[in-house]
Amino acid sequence: MKTAKRALVVGGGVIGLTSAFQLARRGWLVTLFDPSLGRGATWAAAGMIAPSAEIGPGEESNYELQSGALEAWRTFAAELREITKKELSICETGTLLLGWDGSDRRLVDQFALVAADLGVALRRVSRAERPSMFDGVSDRIAEGLLVDGDAWLDPDQVVAHVSEANAQLGVTIVSDSVVSVCGDGRHVQAVTAHDSFEGDVGIIATGADALPKGATPSGSHVVRPVHGITVRVRGIDRSTQPMIRSFVRGNTVYMVSRPGGYDVLGASSEERLEAGAQVGEVQRLLRDALDVVPALETAVVLETREGNRPASDDLRPFFEVLVDGRWAWSSGHFRHGVTLAPIAAREALRFAERVA
Numbered sequence: 001m002k003t004a005k006r007a008l009v010v011g012g013g014v015i016g017l018t019s020a021f022q023l024a025r026r027g028w029l030v031t032l033f034d035p036s037l038g039r040g041a042t043w044a045a046a047g048m049i050a051p052s053a054e055i056g057p058g059e060e061s062n063y064e065l066q067s068g069a070l071e072a073w074r075t076f077a078a079e080l081r082e083i084t085k086k087e088l089s090i091c092e093t094g095t096l097l098l099g100w101d102g103s104d105r106r107l108v109d110q111f112a113l114v115a116a117d118l119g120v121a122l123r124r125v126s127r128a129e130r131p132s133m134f135d136g137v138s139d140r141i142a143e144g145l146l147v148d149g150d151a152w153l154d155p156d157q158v159v160a161h162v163s164e165a166n167a168q169l170g171v172t173i174v175s176d177s178v179v180s181v182c183g184d185g186r187h188v189q190a191v192t193a194h195d196s197f198e199g200d201v202g203i204i205a206t207g208a209d210a211l212p213k214g215a216t217p218s219g220s221h222v223v224r225p226v227h228g229i230t231v232r233v234r235g236i237d238r239s240t241q242p243m244i245r246s247f248v249r250g251n252t253v254y255m256v257s258r259p260g261g262y263d264v265l266g267a268s269s270e271e272r273l274e275a276g277a278q279v280g281e282v283q284r285l286l287r288d289a290l291d292v293v294p295a296l297e298t299a300v301v302l303e304t305r306e307g308n309r310p311a312s313d314d315l316r317p318f319f320e321v322l323v324d325g326r327w328a329w330s331s332g333h334f335r336h337g338v339t340l341a342p343i344a345a346r347e348a349l350r351f352a353e354r355v356a
């Protein structure tokens with residue numbers, strides 16, 4: 001009888017969880033390690049799958065990579081449904097891109113040029129023509145750019161559904177940090193403070209956190225943490241309307257509105273190591289959000305979540321096989337890890353099937 005191959009997955013954020021799922025549904029015996037599963041950057045994420053609206057300077061190549069993400073999520077949701085019999089909601093609302101003042105509107109125009117060059121479907125919309133699309137938006141903003149093809153999902157729901165599927169598929173969860181890893185070309189080993197575990201392949205998906213000891217990259221990738229917060233409020237229900245993204249005094253602010261008036265406002269972006277949502281950071285985010293959506297004035301603040309985006313040198317995600325050949329490092333997903341998770345998970349499966 002053929003024995004199942006064993007995979008070790010270090011890190012249970014959206015990348016590790018979805019990778020564990022793909023491996024387990026293909027018959028791998030998976031052990032997933034994380035002392036605080038789902039509480040890294042994934043916890044803070046707004047859940048936008050917004051390859052178009054998130055095109056940033058120097059990140060055009062990411063657009064190409066991400067343009068297949070929505071389809072990948074639809075397939076992933078169907079695969080999940082087969083196991084859990086539950087529906088993962090993917091809300092294909094598009095994004096309404098706005099500018100707060102004259103210079104912000106020029107940034108919208110510049111965005112339109114870059115996006116049109118990349119073939120993104122865009123159209124100008126005015127308040128007069130589509131009043132409901134501007135519900136809650138400041139009266140001084142009379143028009144915007146509707147970016148089709150963007151969607152959002154709820155990362156908490158992703159973590160819950162994938163965890164449930166993983167449990168049904170027999171994935172073993174070890175609620176401990178992996179302190180070191182090693183591999184001898186035929187097997188891999190992960191060591192926690194309490195035990196050691198053997199497998200045939202290993203995936204390291206520790207986000208912006210340091211690699212465990214013994215993990216030796218074969219290439220030149222490095223990852224740095226880019227801190228960010230989202231503020232969750234109970235406010236207005238714009239869930240049937242596009243997500244809002246706006247330039248405000250040169251910064252960007254966004255609002256993802258879920259049914260029932262649960263709004264996610266985001267996001268700060270700071271290269272600092274200290275943890276915690278700083279008062280100034282929260283104030284700037286709420287000020288910008290209120291300027292664009294004054295209807296949030298009476299919204300109730302529910303919580304602030306923070307996380308570190310894993311940013312690589314060229315701001316592109318990578319999947320790097322480590323020197324021992326049986327461990328691979330999946331990281332660098334930066335602002336797009338939720339978007340890219342099903343694609344990264346497929347890559348983890350391809351790698352495991354290739355080396356096993």
Ligand SMILES: Cc1cc2nc3c(=O)[nH]c(=O)nc-3n(C[C@H](O)[C@H](O)[C@H](O)COP(=O)(O)OP(=O)(O)OC[C@H]3O[C@@H](n4cnc5c(N)ncnc54)[C@H](O)[C@@H]3O)c2cc1C
Nearest residue numbers: 011013015040041042046047048178207228336337338339
């Ligand atoms: C404010 C904010 C908003 C964002 N919004 C979006 C968005 O709307 N759309 C989008 O696509 N992306 C968004 N992102 C980016 C996205 O959250 C990240 O790219 C993604 O979560 C990275 O996933 P990950 O699994 O690599 O890392 P993480 O989610 O950080 O998970 C890494 C996990 O590894 C565990 N770990 C670390 N070291 C070890 C170890 N030694 N042993 C065991 N476990 C370990 C940690 O506990 C953690 O749970 C946002 C990020 C932030 C901060």
